[in-house]
Amino acid sequence: MFWDPRIERMPEKELEEYQERKLKALIFRVYNHSPFYRKRLKEAGINPWDFSGLRDLTKLPFTKKQDLRDTYPTGMFSVPISQVVRFHASSGTTGKPTVVGYTANDIDMWVECLCRGLVSCGVSREDVVQISYGYGLFTGGLGFHYAAEKVGATVLPTSAGNTARQIELMKDLKTTVIACTPSYMLYLSEYAYKTGVDLKETNLKRGIFGAEPWSEETRKRIEEKTGIDAYDVYGTSELSGPLFTECTEKCGIHIWADHFLVEIIDPKTGEQVGEGEKGELVVTTLSKEALPLIRWRTGDITILENEKCACGRTHPRIMRILGRADDMIIVRGVNVFPSQIEHVLMQIPEVGEHYLIILDREENGLDVMTIQVELSEKAEIDKVSDILELEKRIAEKLKSVLNVTAKVEVVNPGTLQRFEGKAKRVIDRRKI
Numbered sequence: 353m354f355w356d357p358r359i360e361r362m363p364e365k366e367l368e369e370y371q372e373r374k375l376k377a378l379i380f381r382v383y384n385h386s387p388f389y390r391k392r393l394k395e396a397g398i399n400p401w402d403f404s405g406l407r408d409l410t411k412l413p414f415t416k417k418q419d420l421r422d423t424y425p426t427g428m429f430s431v432p433i434s435q436v437v438r439f440h441a442s443s444g445t446t447g448k449p450t451v452v453g454y455t456a457n458d459i460d461m462w463v464e465c466l467c468r469g470l471v472s473c474g475v476s477r478e479d480v481v482q483i484s485y486g487y488g489l490f491t492g493g494l495g496f497h498y499a500a501e502k503v504g505a506t507v508l509p510t511s512a513g514n515t516a517r518q519i520e521l522m523k524d525l526k527t528t529v530i531a532c533t534p535s536y537m538l539y540l541s542e543y544a545y546k547t548g549v550d551l552k553e554t555n556l557k558r559g560i561f562g563a564e565p566w567s568e569e570t571r572k573r574i575e576e577k578t579g580i581d582a583y584d585v586y587g588t589s590e591l592s593g594p595l596f597t598e599c600t601e602k603c604g605i606h607i608w609a610d611h612f613l614v615e616i617i618d619p620k621t622g623e624q625v626g627e628g629e630k631g632e633l634v635v636t637t638l639s640k641e642a643l644p645l646i647r648w649r650t651g652d653i654t655i656l657e658n659e660k661c662a663c664g665r666t667h668p669r670i671m672r673i674l675g676r677a678d679d680m681i682i683v684r685g686v687n688v689f690p691s692q693i694e695h696v697l698m699q700i701p702e703v704g705e706h707y708l709i710i711l712d713r714e715e716n717g718l719d720v721m722t723i724q725v726e727l728s729e730k731a732e733i734d735k736v737s738d739i740l741e742l743e744k745r746i747a748e749k750l751k752s753v754l755n756v757t758a759k760v761e762v763v764n765p766g767t768l769q770r771f772e773g774k775a776k777r778v779i780d781r782r783k784i
């Protein structure tokens with residue numbers, strides 16, 4: 353199923369010509385309307401009249417989160433505020449919040465992109481879509497809301513929290529699709545189980561999960577526990593909230609190349625990496641009016657796949673996000689993302705879905721990683737010696753797969769904190 357087959361299956365060559373035209377137009381537009389970008393382009397020695405398009409892409413300067421903070425709140429906008437129809441703002445968890453504005457065309461483009469995504473993972477007008485992402489300044493709730501309505505589905509805007517009510521409404525209104533963070537889906541399914549509700553017996557068929565990195569093994573766990581198909585979604589508040597999803601092939605997230613130009617770079621050198629190599633995702637917005645971004649450093653680490661997808665869509669795919677460049681844990685010279693640790697943990701059947709990584713520095717200056725994991729509800733282990741054996745087995749697996757040395761502590765089911773929004777899986781006490 354396609355939302356806009358002409359665009360979604362556009363031949364690669366045509367798509368590239370389209371990007372070329374739009375990129376040149378974008379450079380003219382920001383040069384004329386954004387004092388911020390005019391200065392940036394001048395500093396980089398770029399004159400829009402000489403700019404040749406995709407060939408000159410790497411000559412363009414990067415735009416970073418710090419630029420949005422330095423020009424807070426609206427110093428990077430390229431249109432007068434009278435043309436802005438909506439603001440969203442980031443939560444500011446890693447510093448001052450950043451503000452994003454949208455013209456009416458920007459909202460249409462955002463909705464259009466997510467409509468393509470929803471349809472590509474099987475959502476139709478027959479569905480009841482429960483949106484358990486937060487509504488408000490966070491882009492998740494409203495982003496899904498407008499797209500699901502435009503697809504013609506019935507929207508149930510529960511927003512985040514109040515899990516008992518979420519499950520009651522899910523049953524009564526026959527929800528078929530849920531959109532939330534993967535950690536909330538784990539919490540919700542656990543809550544349902546404890547209160548005697550079997551999600552496999554409800555109408556729920558699909559889940560679209562994002563706003564935090566999650567692993568392939570967690571997908572398997574969610575699918576097994578709930579009987580649904582779980583899909584990954586990607587977007588950041590600066591680019592316009594949720595924009596891109598996996599298709600039913602579940603092998604990467606389609607990036608709509610008519611509106612967004614993507615590159616993968618080495619986060620240290622800023623150079624583009626080779627095909628299929630891991631690096632930081634950099635995005636240039638080709639259509640956005642209020643806040644166009646040139647070579648935006650997302651901070652997210654992934655791999656780009658240009659091979660045509662079996663679904664017939666020609667747009668490139670990014671693989672599951674491993675984590676943010678600044679979420680990478682460095683312990684005793686080993687670099688690892690929490691999502692990679694999660695992937696290893698979830699392969700062990702006796703391990704539950706919740707875990708916590710704690711980083712400490714000992715008096716001798718050595719870093720120590722402790723990983724607390726819950727015992728699975730289904731694991732029939734109660735002897736202390738068996739728990740010790742399991743802890744040892746987990747530690748050995750982490751060492752052999754990721755070369756990570758960690759102290760593993762297995763705790764009882766239900767011990768670790770649950771999250772109704774984004775999960776906090778790492779506590780770094782080394783800087784305190």
Ligand SMILES: [Zn+2]
Nearest residue numbers: 599661663665
């Ligand atoms: Zn596909």
